[in-house]
Amino acid sequence: MNSRAVVQLQNAGVKLGSATVLTGIDLRIAPGERVALLGSNGSGKSTLLRLLQGLLPLASGQVHRDPNSRLAMLFQRPHLLRISALNNVTLGIWLDRSLGLSWRQARERAVQALQRVGLTAVAQQGGRQLSGGQQQRLALARAWARQPDVLLLDEPTASLDPYAKREVENLIAEFAQGEALTLIWASHNLGQVKRLASRVIYLEAGRVLADLPVDVFFNASALAEHSPQAHAFVQGEIS
Numbered sequence: 001m002n003s004r005a006v007v008q009l010q011n012a013g014v015k016l017g018s019a020t021v022l023t024g025i026d027l028r029i030a031p032g033e034r035v036a037l038l039g040s041n042g043s044g045k046s047t048l049l050r051l052l053q054g055l056l057p058l059a060s061g062q063v064h065r066d067p068n069s070r071l072a073m074l075f076q077r078p079h080l081l082r083i084s085a086l087n088n089v090t091l092g093i094w095l096d097r098s099l100g101l102s103w104r105q106a107r108e109r110a111v112q113a114l115q116r117v118g119l120t121a122v123a124q125q126g127g128r129q130l131s132g133g134q135q136q137r138l139a140l141a142r143a144w145a146r147q148p149d150v151l152l153l154d155e156p157t158a159s160l161d162p163y164a165k166r167e168v169e170n171l172i173a174e175f176a177q178g179e180a181l182t183l184i185w186a187s188h189n190l191g192q193v194k195r196l197a198s199r200v201i202y203l204e205a206g207r208v209l210a211d212l213p214v215d216v217f218f219n220a221s222a223l224a225e226h227s228p229q230a231h232a233f234v235q236g237e238i239s
């Protein structure tokens with residue numbers, strides 16, 4: 001068993017303004033895990049992702065990130081520039097000086113990334129002019145081109161139609177398959193969690209109330225025993 005953690009939280013707490021948004025979070029994520037964050041609106045999923053990515057300071061506790069692991073994050077709505085799809089990816093990875101790529105190398109990698117997500121045909125079109133599903137694939141290409149060890153995704157398919165949802169989900173599954181990529185993502189889609197996750201974390205009011213292997217989480221009686229709150233949440237979602 002690999003004892004290395006890509007990221008670890010100990011008794012972590014986060015405040016936003018005067019509000020305590022995360023409390024007493026203990027979490028250890030090993031390479032290659034596919035961790036889904038579940039919980040109702042406002043339970044703290046996005047805040048936890050932003051904390052893991054290093055975008056938020058801790059109010060209490062500790063965070064350790066493996067210095068050799070590269071993290072990339074994808075948001076619900078992609079942040080794209082008013083330049084071509086190809087340049088959105090090229091610029092994104094060229095600006096990441098930890099990659100140390102020349103513009104030419106960044107462009108070569110961007111071309112490959114667009115091919116991987118099936119956007120070669122629209123490479124010269126404005127990134128913001130693409131459809132919602134294409135924009136999310138473009139953001140995924142930009143994240144993938146950085147060759148991350150850990151991919152953090154905040155409801156990456158939430159704003160997409162069912163077809164685009166499945167396309168983006170399939171790409172995420174492909175990236176995670178057979179590679180040592182660690183996936184951590186927030187989702188409201190239980191089917192997607194069943195399909196992609198190896199582990200499920202359930203949050204309520206900024207606390208982790210369940211942290212279980214996916215098969216245990218989706219076993220109703222086992223879940224009820226581990227966490228009545230998580231069980232009630234899942235029942236509410238599927239009813």
Ligand SMILES: Nc1ncnc2c1ncn2[C@@H]1O[C@H](COP(=O)(O)OP(=O)(O)OP(=O)(O)O)[C@@H](O)[C@H]1O
Nearest residue numbers: 016017019021039040041042043044045046047048
């Ligand atoms: N800038 C802020 N200042 C104060 N409170 C905030 C701020 N941003 C978020 N919050 C609060 O933090 C809590 C957790 O929010 P967060 O966005 O992490 O939840 P979430 O589980 O991702 O929700 P959703 O499913 O709706 O995306 C919520 O109660 C929210 O109102």
